[in-house]
Amino acid sequence: MRAFRSxxxxxxxxALRDPTSVFFSLALAPALVVLxxxxxxxxxxxxxxxxxxxxxxxxxxxxxxxAMTGLFTVPxxxxxxxxxxxxxxxxxxxxxxxxYLAADVLVQLTQALAGLGLxxxxxxxxxxxxxxxxxxxxxxxxLLGALAFLAxxxxxxxxxxxxxxxxxxxxxxxxxxxxxSGATAPLEVMPQGVRDVAAFNPLLHxxxxxxxxxxxxxxxxxxxxxxxVVALFVAAxxxxxxxxxxxx
Amino acid sequence: xxxxxxxxxxxxRYGSVRAVEDVSFTIETGEVFGIVGPNGAxxxxxxxxxxxxxxxxxxxxxxxxxxxxxxxxxxxxxxxVQLQTAALPERIRxxxxxxxxxxxxxxxxxxxxxxxxxxxxxRRGAAVAHLSGGQRQRLFIAxxxxxxxxxxxLDELTTGLDPQGRRDAWDLVRDIRERGATVVLTTHFxxxxxxxCDRVAIFDLGRVVALDTVGRLIASLGEERRVAFTHIxxxxxxxxxxxxxVVRVERLGDRVVVSVRGAGxxxxxxxxxxETGVAxxxxxxxxxxxxxxxxxxxxxxxxxxDAPEA
Ligand SMILES: Nc1ncnc2c1ncn2[C@@H]1O[C@H](COP(=O)(O)OP(=O)(O)OP(=O)(O)O)[C@@H](O)[C@H]1O
Ligand SMILES: [Mg+2]
Numbered sequence: 001m002r003a004f005r006s007x008x009x010x011x012x013x014x015a016l017r018d019p020t021s022v023f024f025s026l027a028l029a030p031a032l033v034v035l036x037x038x039x040x041x042x043x044x045x046x047x048x049x050x051x052x053x054x055x056x057x058x059x060x061x062x063x064x065x066x067a068m069t070g071l072f073t074v075p076x077x078x079x080x081x082x083x084x085x086x087x088x089x090x091x092x093x094x095x096x097x098x099x100y101l102a103a104d105v106l107v108q109l110t111q112a113l114a115g116l117g118l119x120x121x122x123x124x125x126x127x128x129x130x131x132x133x134x135x136x137x138x139x140x141x142x143l144l145g146a147l148a149f150l151a152x153x154x155x156x157x158x159x160x161x162x163x164x165x166x167x168x169x170x171x172x173x174x175x176x177x178x179x180x181s182g183a184t185a186p187l188e189v190m191p192q193g194v195r196d197v198a199a200f201n202p203l204l205h206x207x208x209x210x211x212x213x214x215x216x217x218x219x220x221x222x223x224x225x226x227x228x229v230v231a232l233f234v235a236a237x238x239x240x241x242x243x244x245x246x247x248x
Numbered sequence: 249x250x251x252x253x254x255x256x257x258x259x260x261r262y263g264s265v266r267a268v269e270d271v272s273f274t275i276e277t278g279e280v281f282g283i284v285g286p287n288g289a290x291x292x293x294x295x296x297x298x299x300x301x302x303x304x305x306x307x308x309x310x311x312x313x314x315x316x317x318x319x320x321x322x323x324x325x326x327x328x329v330q331l332q333t334a335a336l337p338e339r340i341r342x343x344x345x346x347x348x349x350x351x352x353x354x355x356x357x358x359x360x361x362x363x364x365x366x367x368x369x370x371r372r373g374a375a376v377a378h379l380s381g382g383q384r385q386r387l388f389i390a391x392x393x394x395x396x397x398x399x400x401x402l403d404e405l406t407t408g409l410d411p412q413g414r415r416d417a418w419d420l421v422r423d424i425r426e427r428g429a430t431v432v433l434t435t436h437f438x439x440x441x442x443x444x445c446d447r448v449a450i451f452d453l454g455r456v457v458a459l460d461t462v463g464r465l466i467a468s469l470g471e472e473r474r475v476a477f478t479h480i481x482x483x484x485x486x487x488x489x490x491x492x493x494v495v496r497v498e499r500l501g502d503r504v505v506v507s508v509r510g511a512g513x514x515x516x517x518x519x520x521x522x523e524t525g526v527a528x529x530x531x532x533x534x535x536x537x538x539x540x541x542x543x544x545x546x547x548x549x550x551x552x553x554d555a556p557e558a
Contacts (some may be wrong), residue, residue, distance in 0.1 A: 006347065011337075014340060017339045085333050085335040086336055088331065088334060092324065094354070
């Protein structure tokens with residue numbers, strides 16, 4: 001337990017010292033909200049189903065930030081530590097892989113949720129977003145989405161050979177994920193074939209889940225989304241723990 | 249006295265490279281055990297097999313009565329490791345690193361004391377990335393010592409240290425030994441092995457080619473002495489070679505090295521040289537060192553010549 005606390009505390013301090021990590025986790029998402037808010041300032045208040053443009057887009061931006069954390073930040077952090085020999089040095093101590101992972105996950109998760117808080121604050125205070133869902137369900141949906149994509153990040157770190165390859169694989173995954181998430185272009189206007197493929201996109205389900213929670217949709221209408229995000233979490237976490245490696 | 253570690257018939261391959269082959273030895277509790285050998289001899293590999301960081305292909309290893317692979321967590325509580333190459337997380341500071349490592353062990357040592365032992369107490373707040381190479385090395389030694397381990401493994405402890413830093417590191421090793429811990433170290437400096445180690449294993453091409461106390465290893469070369477001098481006038485090598493007790497005559501430019509054997513031979517050769525009327529300068533009689541044993545046992549292959557692949 002002392003090892004876990006010490007490691008988590010250290011990782012938190014190191015994350016705050018790293019300008020890239022601070023930018024991607026805390027600054028980027030609120031900046032996107034500002035850009036979106038300014039661009040749609042004059043758009044009609046209600047878009048679809050009587051939901052405002054900001055209330056429609058805010059949860060999508062949040063899910064997108066989780067996906068970026070999982071596809072880039074996490075694997076690059078872990079693989080850099082593996083490539084430099086940092087993990088190897090830790091391996092020569094009694095530290096268990098699970099303890100290391102738990103401490104790192106806790107810090108990444110806190111960071112992701114802090115970024116989310118900022119993003120929602122900017123949306124609500126600056127651009128009149130109004131969540132109608134219960135705070136508890138919004139938090140639960142956010143936690144689930146963040147955990148699933150973090151787990152995806154650790155599973156990528158476990159299977160990919162180098163930090164260079166994570167850039168390639170991350171981009172290869174990020175582009176279709178984003179395109180087929182409904183966050184950029186509405187899926188309703190796409191052909192049936194594309195929509196069938198999109199059904200396997202975890203980001204689409206995370207977006208729908210967060211959006212539903214934010215806008216007060218009943219849980220019963222989000223069962224598929226919850227199942228999909230939980231499935232991603234379980235599968236990725238299993239791979240991450242089973243294939244964890246200290247050395248290159 | 250129970251031995252601190254034992255290795256029996258250990259082999260380790262990387263693909264087709266036979267890094268360690270059929271190696272056996274025992275490390276006694278409380279001794280400083282040295283492993284020397286040319287680059288690629290397998291020193292790091294055998295050390296990592298003993299530390300439980302690598303799984304041997306064949307053979308049996310016991311450290312403090314434990315199997316380093318199957319009982320690795322129990323073992324790692326009790327050993328301290330300085331790896332040949334290692335790193336720490338980016339942006340970490342010196343004090344944070346020792347504190348973290350202290351916290352990783354059940355027996356939490358004193359991080360401050362560990363920093364003082366390696367002379368880094370006043371660099372506590374410095375970023376590890378900003379340390380000099382030698383300071384970094386000392387930090388990694390502190391990380392290996394912070395939990396007061398029973399066996400300490402130091403892989404190339406003094407590589408990158410300046411002469412003073414090297415001497416400090418030697419004092420540190422003596423200090424670890426005095427506190428009752430066992431030390432296993434690898435080095436490329438024969439002088440270091442000679443000064444520090446109770447016993448030395450010479451590795452070559454993945455095998456132990458010699459293992460004994462430093463004194464006995466040197467004695468194994470026979471009663472050889474070397475008479476070295478710079479000659480000024482003409483010198484007839486054949487005449488020197490014909491002197492009684494002379495084994496070999498080697499030349500390096502003006503410098504002549506005469507290897508002699510037998511009690512009192514060195515003195516007689518010197519006198520005989522004076523009688524031949526050859527003018528010489530800078531005469532020295534040298535005892536063989538561990539370096540000579542090393543060169544004799546490892547066949548003194550050309551530097552840079554790679555170990556043949558299996
Ligand atoms: N991870 C690895 N993968 C493949 N081959 C390796 C690996 N580590 C070492 N080797 C090979 O095994 C042999 C022994 O290497 P090792 O690092 O044990 O030598 P060493 O005696 O420590 O050398 P040095 O003095 O240069 O540190 C070398 O031929 C090396 O190329
Ligand atoms: Mg080595």
